[in-house]
Amino acid sequence: MNRIAQGIVLVLLGAAALSCTLASDLYLNYVQAAFRPFLAAAGVLLVALGVIAIAVDLRAAGPAAADAAEEPDHSGHGADSHGHGHRAPGVAWLLLLPVVAVFVVSPPALGAYTAAGAATAPPRDSAAALDDLDEDWGDPSEPREMELQEFVMRAWTDQERTLAGRTVRLTGFVVPNPEGEGWYLARLQMACCAADAIVNRVLITDQPEPPKDSWWQVDGTWVEPEGDIQDIRDHRFSVAEMAEVENPPDPYE
Structure with missing residues (x-):
């Protein structure tokens, strides 16, 4: 999972915290009402960090892609031909599922x-x-x-x-x-x-x-x-x- 994916995870986590505190009273199923401003602040911080991580990676990817296009590959092998690339396995994207589940499944209050x-x-x-x-x-x-x-x-x-x-x-x-x-x-x-x-x-x-x-x-x-x-x-x-x-x-x- 690259940094853009990590930034997306942070944004989703922050959005989940904000939706539970600002858009609804769902947070009351887990904590006292006094914690609302702290959860909202944490949600804003996570969203901001995620957006910054995505923006920085996209900005860095632009010049890197241009340099790679200008330099011919004399080895005849792609960057990942021997498994030495820096991308994580595709299965790492499954880490997004618990984050997405927060928006789909809301655990009820204790009963x-x-x-x-x-x-x-x-x-x-x-x-x-x-x-x-x-x-x-x-x-x-x-x-x-x-x-x-x-x-x-x-x-x-x-x-x-x-x-x-x-x-x-x-x-x-x-x-x-x-x-x-x-x-x-x-x-x-x-x-x-x-x-x-x-x-x-x-x-x-x-x-x-x-x-x-x-x-x-x-x-x-x-x-x-x-x-x-x-x-x-x-x-x-x-x-x-x-x-x-x-x-x-x-x-x-």
Whole structure:
């Protein structure tokens, strides 16, 4: 593969990064929203480097071709007659296929398969960083929309159990329970990128299991456990109403 081909690869990679960040929200399947400007800058840099590499090689190829035409070949052998040319094998062009595949096949966000094997978010020592539910609840007759991350943290750490009896609205995707009892409503939480994702989930046993990886909005209440709340592996959620929703643009919390 010559330098022009290498420049084309750089341009395609840069274009893929720009299309995922500027033309769509596809990048949210892999990294947090805060990384958007860095990915866009990297895409611009790759495109610029690729264009420069192509331009430099084309400019150098012009005089070289002219000199070669003026000098006769007295040896009677072409440049590649003995395999001493500088071109890589034609099979090297197959390296372009993964780059082109970025434009054709877009890997989806992590889902039920990952959540089934991912680490469960560990409980924290205290709920001091959480808002006071009594002050921040709003209309008590309406369910409060809450991230699964916040709900799980409160269920695990709030020793006063202020969640008890309150109607909460959660949104997540369906994960089958490998142990057979009920199913999980889950959401993945990542600190940097999809590679470090951990799962927040609640166990639902009072509703039929929907299709795996489908997204649902559920209204219901925390099933208050007996004993120490931090000893509970999976907190249960009793569903009053549930409705299927479209996949959110940002699937992570």
